[in-house]
Amino acid sequence: MAAFARPVVLWFRQDLRLADNPALAAAVATGAPVVPVYIWGPAEEGAWPPGQASQWFLHHALESLGADLSARGSRLVIRKGDAQCVLNELVNECGARKVFFNRRYEPSALLQEQAVIDGLVKIGVESITSNSALIFEPNDVATREGRPFKVFTPFYRACLMLPEPLPTVRAPKAIPFPDTPLRSDSVAGLDLLPRIKWDTGLQKTWMPGEAGALRLLKTFINDGLVNYRVDRDRPDRDGVSKLSPYLHFGCIGPRQIWRAVRSHVDATGSGALVESADIYLKELIWREFAYHLLFHFPHSVHKPLRPEFERFPKSAAAAEFVKSWQEGLTGYPIVDAGMRELWHTGWMHNRVRMIVASFLVKDLLAPWTDGARWFWDTLVDADLASNTLGWQWSAGCGSDAAPYFRIFNPILQGQKFDPDGVYVRKWIPELAAVPDRWIHSPFAAPPLVLQSAGVTLGQNYPAPLVDHALARNHALDAFAMIKGKK
DNA sequence: TTTTGAGTTGTTCGA
DNA sequence: GTCGAACAACTCAAA
Secondary structure, eight states, X not given: OTTTSOOEEEEESSOOOSXXXXXXXXXXXXXXXXXXXXXXXXXXXXXXXXXXXXXXXXXXXXXXXHHHHHTTTOOOEEEESOHHHHHHHHHHHHTOSEEXXXXXXXXXXXXXXXXXXXXXXXXXXXXXXXXOSOSSOGGGOOOTTSOOOOSHHHXXXXXXXXXXXXOOOOOOSOOOOOSSOOOOOOSGGGOOSOSSOOOHHHHHHOOOSHXXXXXXXXXXXXXXXXXXXXXXXXXXXXXXXXXXXXXXXXXXXXXXXXXXXXXXXXXXXXXHHHHHHHHHHHHHHHXXXXXXXXXXXXXXXXXXXXXXXXXXXXXXXXXXXXXXXXXXXXXXXXXXXXXXXXXXXXXXXXXXXXXXXXXXXXXXXXXXXXXXXXXXXXXXXXXXXXXXXXXXXXXXXXXXXXXXXXXXXXXXXXXXXXTTOHHHHHHXXXXXXXXXXXXXXXXXXXXXXXXXXXXXXXXXXOOOSSOHHXXXXXXXXXXXXXXXXO
């Protein structure tokens, strides 16, 4: 029978995995041959096509997915272009009457999705969509008045009132592929890899794909989770899961993580583990909250949620400052270490993300949107929802943002969270010989100390761009100004 | 409708 | 060195 059944199309998007993939499961459950397709269409991502680092991750995640499909008797069809055109073309080629896919929530993706569904209806093809990317979709959570949440804590409480995430769908054992010959581009043909070889650091750091995600999750749950409460703030330790790029591309789903953590806690839960697990799972709910906000307030990707922040002043030197910040040449070691970690690995520890963001916006008085854009272009985990929420929070212009007076002191933050300077020395080797006492403030060290450490400020390590104490006062003035106090 | 309590991640200053 | 208060006022969400 199956040989004569019309095939169905499975459109892979940000869900590059076989397990916990409801659209794939639904397609396989039809009993018909399945045509899995990935469509590379950066032009449809609006102002936010994947950056170089994200493209690198995507390339390898696609190769991994292709291999996983082959192991199940299938293969990945790859095409370039406009999703609506490609899908129309593909259903005509293979005779499919059904297209399965998982939903996305970014503004441009929502438009794309509607165009795809409308286009397919016109030629008599049905679209069947599922949720794979979120534990709770944007409309699943609402205030009692039916409105979206703007504050995290009530959102979080509302989520906890909802039923626990369902057990995940297993990867299909076999995925039948039709006999029809179907043209496919190669992953390499998408031209996602850098022309100039700068990706060595990425290669050393990441193993993109479903297997890499599951391996990371397992290691984290067994080794990292119990100390997560403390170690999540320590960039000098290996204390976080680093699952963010895998979540972004859907190499793993949030429900898989939720279930795996919960099961581990239920099986072995000591007090410390329970506490750490709750904090970790709360981070997953932060991700949900970011999608909730992006969906309901799509303008937040480029406009502050608090409109008075459009008047927030900009330093006359902002453009130069941004450049130094990008290059890791601000003269504040913890900031520079973070920016260099980002450049080399496509990732930055979350504690350090907050520090560099506060520094850009409040010490350098540069627009938060410049920071958001740089992160977008350089992060392997660049995610419109999380990036937007993070920057609005740091800049203080989100609806539930850091209070204006919360200005990170880059020296204190370094001393507190990288007390032995291990993180700074790793990314700024020119400071390696600076003693612990001065590692986070080399500009304050006695000249003889710097001399014997081989550091000459302004030559092999920059003098600070701004004086933090002064910069802090300027920022406080700026906040008073936009509130109309000055 | 009005009221009430609360809001991720910090720093500084003075006692 | 440690500790508590101040740093504002506003908006959100629920009662």
